[in-house]
Amino acid sequence: MMKGSPYRAYSMIYGKNVYELDLGLRDALKRYMGGEPDFHGFGRYVSSDLLEVIDYVDKYGSPHPIYWDLNGERIDDIWISPSLRRELEKIIAFYGVNRPPIHDGDWLTHMTYLYMMGDAGVECIVTVTMQTAYAIYKYGDSEMRHIASHMFGDGIPVYYGATWFSEVNAGSDLGGIETLAKLENGVWRLYGIKYFTSNIGFADYALVVARVEGGRSGVKGLSLFLMPTRDRDGRPNYRLIRLKDKLGTINVPTGEIELDGSMATPIGDLEKGYYYALENLMISRLANTFGSVGLSRRAIMEVLLYASNREAFGRRLVDHLLYRGDLLILDAVSMADLILAIEAVKRWEMVQEEKPPYSEVYAYARVYNHMAKAVTAKHSIYVTGEAMELMGGRGFLKDFMIERLHREALVTSIWEGTTNIHSLDFLEALIVKNGFKKILEDLNGIEDILDRNIYNGVRDVVARVERFIGEADTSRAEDAVIKSKSILFDLARLISLAGLYRLGDINSRYLDLALIYYNYMFRGVYPDIDNTKKFIESISYNINI
Structure with a gap:
């Protein structure tokens, strides 16, 4: 019997199937796609071959610049891991992760692939290739469209963009x-x-x-x-x-x-050119959003598997009440972020055919785009950091995977615009470009979705957002600017809470997580004994605990 890769000592996820383990993702896709798609093969792949290559390059295979060749000619090239090159060709040509948006206008499938990769670097390579292909396919000539086909994986060899x-x-x-x-x-x-x-x-x-x-x-x-x-x-x-x-x-x-x-x-x-560039950034910001949530969910998965085996003080880590409370908070936050990410990409799908000048519906999609990018990035840093702590000293060692997830998460709030930039762009899309009209419709619908007690608890937050929208045109510009970030987070968390509550139609565990999210995000209250006793029924992972 072959002993297998020694990498199995570095990650609890290695050799498993992240798609099959991620009940939250599968249930969310059932709701938004009308049935569960088949990501099982890709789930096995990203949990084995791709995961090992990603971590090896991160630890031992950094890209290396080559400026000159043997003949003294400038080549200005980069020596990149051959294994990583092979995996990227497989991702684009074999798995076809860039095809769904062009073939079917289906951005959610594309973004789900990115979510499952568990690495911001590889995700970036695929994303900038998709961005390049999108721009030249939509606005370019026939020659550019031919180039784009190689970036979608429809032509061989694969071309990469930037x-x-x-x-x-x-x-x-x-x-x-x-x-x-x-x-x-x-x-x-x-x-x-x-x-x-x-x-x-x-x-x-x-x-x-x-x-x-x-x-x-x-x-x-x-x-x-x-x-x-x-x-x-x-x-x-x-x-x-x-x-x-x-x-x-x-x-x-x-x-x-x-x-x-x-x-x-x-x-x-x-x-x-300016409008084309900003439209292009809509894609990378959605990719950043799904990548952020993917890092969060992957970190929780790694910790759950670890905590189900590791013992301390006479019992498994996962059996300690405070440990369970921490995991429930992380699970609730990451699931709410996944819902927000999907809501954002579905609104992008509504306007993907638009060209400048854009409509008010496009501005509405931008509101979601800026909210989702800013909030999920901040939460990813928090979740992956907490995951490191939950693994104790091992979480801080470069030997193991969890610290890489946190390092990757740190860049997500910087890439594609900082939180302050997104707060300002959110304000422009919401007020100046009239995105608020459909946002008000979404706010009005929240009361019909939430449990009466929960809605009463967030009524003041809803009123604060509505008041901000009503006064933004007449208030001093400085007031609107300084409030924009808090309003962005308020609105994002209201939409996330409603979406998580709606997912309760699929399984009651999401009603438990919605209550935990509500108590933690809106009231600052930690999970109670009843929450922790229902831990196994509430957690959104298919892991034998």
Whole structure:
């Protein structure tokens, strides 16, 4: 009998099936998809082959820059784990994770794949590839659509994409972008420095935001380009300055590059680059949302398996009441976040065909997008941090998987806009772009969903959000800004609570979790003895406890 991989000593999940263990995900998909889809094969894969490669690269296989070849020629390339390359080809070509949005307009299936990966780095590689494909498929010409087909996994070989927007003085504030696009002898060429270039080394093509020479200042002067990473002769189409040394997301190489006459092709209307870029960010923010929740759920799963075996003070960890109370809170928070993530992606599906200028329904989808990204990222940091504590000293060791999940979670509140940025964008979408109209409809529906006692407990929060919406146009701008973050979290938690309560139609465990979530998030009350006694019936994992 073969002994198997020694990695089995590092993770409790390894060799199992994360989809089959995650009852919460399966029940949520039943409700929102009208039946349970088949993710069993992918669940086995991400719990074995992919998991081992992800952790190995994180610990021992960091990407390495190669600037020169033996002949003294600049190649500006990245040496990446061959095993990781093979797994990514399998993810895109064999499992087809990028196909559902284009073939069926089904973003929930795509996002579920990302959720299940359990690694922000690999998720990023798939996401920026999807973003690139989406932009050129929707706004590009026939040649660009052919390139996109290879990113969807419909063509072989697989092509990888990237989104290279950020500069030293232009992160969330795209108005600070200084990269210039010049039309020289009929060819567009780019000049500037891009400060965060994730997926460098993998990427065959990148979306690049630049300012057309002689054009308008500010964000209205930005255009979106598709830039191949190699020219027609196979030479690098940029100069690599360095690779970033990051705390996490080791699986995705991130560089700093110089564009010095890099050839590129405009995408769509040159004057609408800013709108294309922001629309593209809707996708990455949803991906960040599902990735955040996936990290939370994976961490809880790892702890549950560990605690069901580990004994202390004469009994298993999972049999201690305080330990159970902690797990119930983490489970309730992560399940509520999963509901919020699904609600956000379903609203994106409603508007995915829109082009600028966008409708008020698009603004409504943006409200959910900003809420879900901000809230799930913050909660992921909390949940994975608590999971480390629940594993004791082992949780802090790099030997085991749990600390990686926390390092990955830390970036989720920074990537694709910080919480403050999302609070401001939430405010704009809600008030300036009139997203509040349908939000008020959602608020009005909450009373019909919740138990009367619970609704009475959140009535003041509902009133606070409604009052903010009613007064935002007439109040001082500074007042609306300073309140925007708290209102974002209030609204997100109301919607999450209602969605979790509605999931009680599938199984009564979600009514238990909804009550725990309500008590903890709205009242600051810890689970009581009745909650902990019903632990096995309430927890949303298929684990033998």
